[in-house]
Amino acid sequence: MNDTSTTAREVLQDRLANILGPGGFLSDDESRTLHSADLFGAGGRVAAVIRPASIEELSAAVAEIAHAGLALMPRGGGLTYVQGYVSQTDGAIAVDVRRMNRILEIDEQDLLITVEAGVTWMQIYDALKPRGLRLPFFGTFSGRGATVGGGLSNGALFLGTARYGTSAEIVLGMQVVLADGSILHTGQTAIQTARRSFTRTFGPDTTGLFTHDAGALGIKGVVTLRMMRAPAHTDYLSFGFQDRDAAVEALCEIGRSELAEDCYMMDPDKTRAALSAPSDWVKDAKTLMKVVSQEKGLLRSLRAGAQLAMAGRDFIEDGCYSLHMVLAGRTREAVEGDMALARAIIAPSGGKELPNSIPKAGRADPYSQLDAVIGATGDRWVALNAKVAHSDAKPLVDAVESLIARHQSELDARGVVVSRLLTVIGNHVFSYEPVFNWHDTWLPGHHAAISAQVKATVAEPVANPEARSLVIEVRSEIVELFASFGAQSNQIGRTYHYADILRPEARALLQGIKHVIDPENRVNPGALGLGA
Structure with a gap:
């Protein structure tokens, strides 16, 4: 204006x-x-x-x-x-x-749900759970506040991802508002006589154009997602490794074997952070009750609650890389069979079975409070991520760890802690995510998300431009390294390379599409590296 x-x-x-x-x-x-x-x-x-x-x-x-x-x-x-x-x-x-936060239709016959783009993943989960339904991929840890539209624009993943992939794999059709205000239908409802988006590949996949587009091609308004019947039985496994390479290979093999809905690994710092947050016994008790309530059968419920309570927060050795799995199926026997196979895969790698508190508590309360935008002591955090084929997992990890090691003394001096979260996506993708934590003044988004209760008990740190500058420097170097691997990253935004590293033919196609639907380059100019 x-x-x-x-x-x-x-x-x-x-x-x-x-x-x-x-x-x-x-x-x-x-x-x-x-x-x-x-x-x-x-x-x-x-x-x-x-x-x-x-x-x-x-x-x-x-x-x-x-x-x-x-x-x-x-x-x-x-x-x-x-x-x-x-x-x-x-x-x-x-x-x-x-404010576009309505669930427009739940079609149980066709297993389709249509929502406005501002609906959160948690809203959908809560609406479907009483019906015995679920999304295959059903959101991110931040799904209490993260929206479906934002997730589709940014490649959202985690809950259900090891088996079902990301948000892109569950969307069937969209209604997208283009730069001139017109509404584009993708998927089957692009056909004038179609009444619902039950598939997306009748002809070229126009829905795919608007997944992971960082909102650079249009503004998502209405989305149709596929549903599934919720698994009848779920169980959990955790293992500890002292050797990082063995843990990475075990994670990849579990992914290749398609055994788990969630499968992720934390490095020692991430594991310690997950277990050492200030104890909130009211929250812990609520989590315990959710664990008990989700178990099938009285004896299993009592046993699950007792195991979680007895495990506490101090069961993992120093230097432990912890691997966690959520396994689900239609029958108890099927889940137990998958658990037995998972144990057989882990055994040669030297993994030691641990109490399964972390994945069990995580699924009992899958969507974090938005206070999690800061760490337990008020520290800020930002993450990076790279997705590669399993064969590139070890080379990628080795290269990034070598880069971080070159900066380690300076990171330590400025109070920057780097932890890692490793996951698998489907049976063919390995994901590596370094997370930077440091104490620094909060931004407006932090203030908006953090509850009054946390603000009353956790002091905002003072400005720390030295640590912030170091994070920016190391982060930029890692982004360049990811690009050299030809890695995929979610949440591309204006951080990762994209348009500038495409082959000329692919870049010309993307720029041509952008020009047709946004000729004046007014929708999120610069995102994806388009029209900066």
């Missing part, structure tokens, strides 16, 4: 306020500040925030903004740290879809 006259700006504001209704158009300083930054840093200051409550409102508002020629910055739950919705210049309009 800074590029328009005062009169034109006021006219546009009035029109947007009329379209969006009370609470739908924000131009106060606090809202603009919040929507001008993510959980890593601030960018250009947005001129205003629109908060549509339906795809019709979104379409109408975008059409008005198109006449003014202003950039649009789509935003889901606002919980990312890759500058994906942060403008590089002042004057853009932030598009906050969190």
Whole structure:
């Protein structure tokens, strides 16, 4: 709006306020500040925030903004740290879809659920659980606040990922608002006579174009996802390794064997952090009760509760790489068979079976409180991630660990702790995620997410520009290393290389699509490296 006259700006504001209704158009300083930054840093200051409550409102508002020629910055739950919705210049309009939070249809006959893009993964989970249904991939740890639209734009993964893949594998169709305000249907409802999005590959996969696009091609409004009947039985395994290479190979082999819904490994620092958070006995008791309630049968329930209570938080040795699995199936016998096979795979690798407290408690309460945007002592954190084939797992880990080791003394001196989370995706992908923690002043997104209870007990650290600069430096080097491996990364945003490392033919195709649907480059310009 800074590029328009005062009169034109006021006219546009009035029109947007009329379209969006009370609470739908924000131009106060606090809202603009919040929507001008993510959980890593601030960018250009947005001129205003629109908060549509339906795809019709979104379409109408975008059409008005198109006449003014202003950039649009789509935003889901606002919980990312890759500058994906942060403008590089002042004057853009932030598009906050969190008021588009209705579940539009649950079709139990066709196992389809249609939702607005601002619905959270937790909303869907809670709505489907009483019906005995679930999404195959059913969200991220941040699914209490993370939205479906944001997850599809950023390659969301974790819960169910080891067996069913990522958010991209469960979406069948979308309604996407383009730069001019028009609504594009993808998947089967692109066909004029189709009534529902029950498949996405009748002809070229137009739905796939808008998965993992960082919101650079359009703004997701309505999404149809496939459902499944929830597994009848679930169990858990944990193992400890003293040797990192053995642990990585065991993780990959479990992935190749397709045994688990979740399969992940924590390095010693990550394991310690998972177990050493300040004890909240009210929360611990609630988790214990959830563990008990999810078990089938009275004896199993009592045994599960007793095992979790007895394990406590002090059962893992120093230097332990801990590997955790969630195994699920239609029968108890099937799950026990998978557990036996998992133990047989782990045994030659030297893994020691541990109490299964971490995966069991994680599934009992799968969506973290949003307070988790900071660490237990108020520290900030940001993560990086790379996905490679299993054969590249060890070379990737070795290369990144060597890079981190070169900076270790400086990281220690500035109080930066690097931990690692390793996972598998389906039976063919290995994921490596280094996480940087350091004490530093909080950003607006942290303040918005952290509860009053935590703010009352955890002090905000003072500004720490030296540690922050070091994190930026090491992070940038790791991003370059990931690119040299040809790795995939989720949450591309403006952090990872993408358009600039595509082969010329692929880049020309993507740029051509962008030009057709956004000829003035107004939808999230610069994301994916497009139209920066």
